[in-house]
Amino acid sequence: MVLSNRIKKINVSPTMKIAQMAIELKSKGESILDLSIGEPDFPTPQNIKDAAIKAINENFTKYTINSGTIELRKAIAIKYNRENGLKYSPSEIIVSNGAKQSIYNAIQAVVNDGDEVIIPSPYYASYPEMVLLAGGYPKFIMTNEETNFKISSQQLRNSITEKTKLLILCSPSNPTGTVYTEEELKELITVIEKEKFFILSDEIYEKIIFDNCKTKSIAALNQEIKERTITINGVSKSYSMTGWRIGYAAASEKIIHAMNKLQSHSTSNASSISQAAALEAITGQQESIINSRKEFEIRRNKFYDKISSIQGIKCFKPHGAFYLFPNTFSFVGKRYNSYAILNSASLAEFILREAKVVVVPGSAFGAEGYIRMSFAASIENLELASNRISDALMKLT
Ligand SMILES: Cc1ncc(COP(=O)(O)O)c(C=O)c1O
Structure with a gap:
């Protein structure tokens, strides 16, 4: 065996x-x-816990739509519009069991056997393993503290081959805490624009930033880039909700539909109770x-x-x-x-x-x-x- x-x-x-x-x-x-x-x-803040208790008491305890409740996806669409300057409709959003599942779904949806996936290193430990599971090859770009753990457009250009299918960016980064500025992302785009691969932008630490620095969603920089970017976020880190397992992804309808198919045959919807809690997290007090x-x-x-x-x-x-x-x-x-x-x-x-x-x-x-x-x-x-x-x-x- x-x-x-x-x-x-x-x-x-x-x-x-x-x-x-x-x-x-x-x-x-x-x-x-x-x-x-x-x-x-x-x-987890009390208003969020109360929303979950209310959901249980009101018997909101059954399957939901596979991609997440319409209320939650609408709230996420509003969040993206207001905070990230990104216009998505609820059909361009999927709610998963944590951002990790959204990333897994996205990689499965776009990577074929033999495809190369560019990953700046140091990286979140699960990226290369997810790429391998999809039959792809992780291709690392090394960074260190001398360059603030950021890749340059030159390094990116040198890593691209005809097999490149996806670039994974994580900003703010786990493990380094580096944050790409808008200018730096624009610089990377000058290289990406000429190519045809997808981009996965992991923005799960978006709310945990210091020194008045600003985060920028790469998809918000240009419409053509937006069409091939999968923007990942979730409530785990921002609202201290790691155990509730709610993450989400926004992308073109075609990509979200592909991710939805996979999720429908694996876990189905994320917990209904956690979705109610996440709705309160995103729409309630932000104190x-x-x-x-x-x-x-x-x-x-x-x-x-x-x-x-x-x-x-x-x-x-x-x-x-x-x-x-x-x-x-x-x-x-x-x-x-x-x-x-x-x-x-x-x-x-x-x-x-x-x-x-x-x-x-x-x-x-x-x-x-x-x-x-x-x-x-x-x-x-x-x-x-x-x-x-x-x-x-x-x-x-
Ligand atoms: C960079 C990064 N992305 C995604 C995740 C997964 O988040 P979630 O708990 O929502 O699945 C983590 C969790 O540690 C992370 O550090």
């Missing part, structure tokens, strides 16, 4: 090993600080977004100051999302007792065992020599974690 070739192509999340070690240490009573988590630590954004900025500033002052660390200051992605190359080759730092995975293990802090190795995001640390944690825990990490790294010689 042999498993499918498709499933053999992909790997389990590289964060699993470190997560398992953390669980073992916690079960032995160790005080572990977990900075590996990709979700806001605030509770919680403002408050969490402010709180994340305070944490970013404190955590960045602490981490970037550690000797040997070079840290990019993120303008969005809630992660620091410091360059830790200088620790590779160093040792302490039985520990030898060979790569980002052994550094993450060392930090876990010596500092009792869970961080994610950069290799999970295609970036050896880096680690990712989330600042979706209390100021006290961030302070404690940075002190512990600093003390542990000092031991390496």
Whole structure:
């Protein structure tokens, strides 16, 4: 009995090993600080929870239209128009079980066997695996802190071949927190315009931005680009609703129809109750977004100051999302007792065992020599974690 070739192509999340070690240490009573988590630590706002309770009490507990309720898709269309300058009708929108499913559906809808998909690296860990599942080949463009983790139009031009089918952009980025400006996107468009591939723009961290910087949807820059762009968003990160599993995509009717077909034969509609909650999130008070954004900025500033002052660390200051992605190359080759730092995975293990802090190795995001640390944690825990990490790294010689 042999498993499918498709499933053999992909790997389990590289964060699993470190997560398992953390669980073992916690079960032995160790005080572990977990900075590996990709979700806001605030509770879901009360008005959203109330809308879900109301939905249950009113028996809104059955299947909905596969692509999402008309009320929710209308609200998303209004949001896109008002906030992103993008005009979509509800038939150009699909609601999925998290942004992750929207991304998966989109990749399945446009990528053929042998197609190439351009992915700037460091990247969200699921992109390459989803591309492989669709029979495509991820083609990475390397970036680093010297270029603010952004690709240049020249790099993009050099990566395009006749097999290029899709470009994936993520801004604000997980894991780096870089945010493309309107000018930078316009610059990339000068290359894209001459080509024929699709663009997937993952904007899930749109609301978590700092330093008064502005996000821009690439689809809003030009009608021709809009027609081949799939814009992804969702309520998970903005409204602290990761567990509710609501994401959405906007694109041409043809692409949305294709994504809808796939969803209709896999999960069908996202939870009716979560859709009611997401409707309240998008149409109700937006105070919680403002408050969490402010709180994340305070944490970013404190955590960045602490981490970037550690000797040997070079840290990019993120303008969005809630992660620091410091360059830790200088620790590779160093040792302490039985520990030898060979790569980002052994550094993450060392930090876990010596500092009792869970961080994610950069290799999970295609970036050896880096680690990712989330600042979706209390100021006290961030302070404690940075002190512990600093003390542990000092031991390496
Ligand atoms: C860049 C990026 N895109 C998409 C997702 C998936 O979001 P959701 O929880 O809505 O599926 C995540 C979650 O970590 C993410 O970081």
